[in-house]
Amino acid sequence: MGKLSGIRVIDLSQFLPGPMLTVMMADQGAEVIKIEPPAGDPARAMAPFENGQSVWFRNLNRGKTSEVLDLKSEAGRARLTELIRTADVFVEGFRPGVMQRLGFDFAAASAINPGIVYCSVSAFGQDGPMAHHPAHDLAVQALSGFLSVNDGPDGTPVVPGVPSADMAAGLTGLSAVLMALIGRQRTGRGDYIDIAMFDSLLPWCAHIAGSAIAGGEAPRSATQRSLGGAGFYQVYATRDGRHVVLGGRELKFVKVLLTALGREDLIPLGEAEAGPAQAPLIAFLRETFLTRTRDEWVEWFEDKDVAFSPVLDFAEGLASEHIAHRGLLVEAGHTHHIAPPIRFASEPEWQATDAPELGA
DSSP: OOTTTTOEEEEOOOSSHHHHHHHHHHHTTOEEEEEEOTTOOGGGGOSOEETTEEHHHHHHHTTOEEEEOOTTSHHHHHHHHHHHHTOSEEEEOOOTTHHHHHTOSHHHHHHHOTTOEEEEEESSOSSSTTTTOOOOHHHHHHHHTGGGGSBOTTSOBOOOSSOHHHHHHHHHHHHHHHHHHHHHHHHSOOEEEEEEHHHHHGGGGTTTOHHHHTTSOOOOGGGOTTTTSBTTEEEEEOTTSOEEEEEOOOHHHHHHHHHHTTOGGGGGGGGSOSSGGGHHHHHHHHHHHTTSOHHHHHHHTTTSOOOEEEOOOHHHHHTSHHHHHHTOEEEETTEEEEOOSOOOTTSOOOOOOOOOOTTO
16 A cells, blocks of 8 residues: 555656656556557657566556557547546646647546546646747757756767656656645645646756846856866766766865875865866866776775765666665566655555556
8 A cells, every 4th residue: 555545547648757757656556547549658669678568668657557548539538538537637748739639638627527636748838939849858958058058078068868857847747746636635626737848847957057047147067066167076087988076065075085185285276166266176186086997996985085986887876785775776577677766664665566568
């Protein structure tokens, strides 16, 4: 019995944001019915595969059931109407206007079931000048300003390693759905939630884009403490062509490391303005880190209280002792799952379940 046992979710979303929202509900005991077109969620075909299923699809759709419906057919519409009547939550990820054309927008759904919590997930929201613009994560990051500071030393933006807009929408959508369910306990009525990837990602810039938020200049990575302009929040190459990071700018870390390296004279630069003022410190640290291999630096830092980490690839990271101790990678039935980060002390240990086959 999870915290969401007894909650029924109808999920018409595909790919990433919506399925991430609903898999977190399924992990906590909600009954999630995934409605798929005859061809299925395209994520089913995304390599790599493990034990016959896409690893991506399994990790975002485990614990759900699948039902194939043609919503352009009378039978498909009748079945969805039946499901809405008994549902608590309805999630869809189509472009704005699609659900209205199909006859299942919020007005129609709430007429069938006044208590339903209806969540639409899209790139830019249901209205506004960008509402119908096609976009996945990369375009949203580009238009919101985030990609401009996801750049290399030469200032050229690069493709982000994390689909932050997708993930932000999934997390924001989950929060909103749970808030609406709590509110329904008081009013007995559901609500409509318009979740935009763009809107969900934007608050994540408050710590780096303060000047632009206040009407001033846009941030530039080379002069930002958290984006590459500070010596103690920086990536450094090592002798073997690998990398390490210093990930804490507090003065205590600066003092410990520079004292250990015999360069106490550079300690004041650790508190200097990011950018050119810290250039001598960054240059020294770059030269220093090139004198040992990545793993030699890991050993050297063992007894030093400094926010330091080696840069691991995913295979190294997933094989780490920390992940094993926390139980974050679970093997079940010859398949692997990233365990839910949400855990409750009163609940039994989470058990991985399969994702459904199409229509199962």
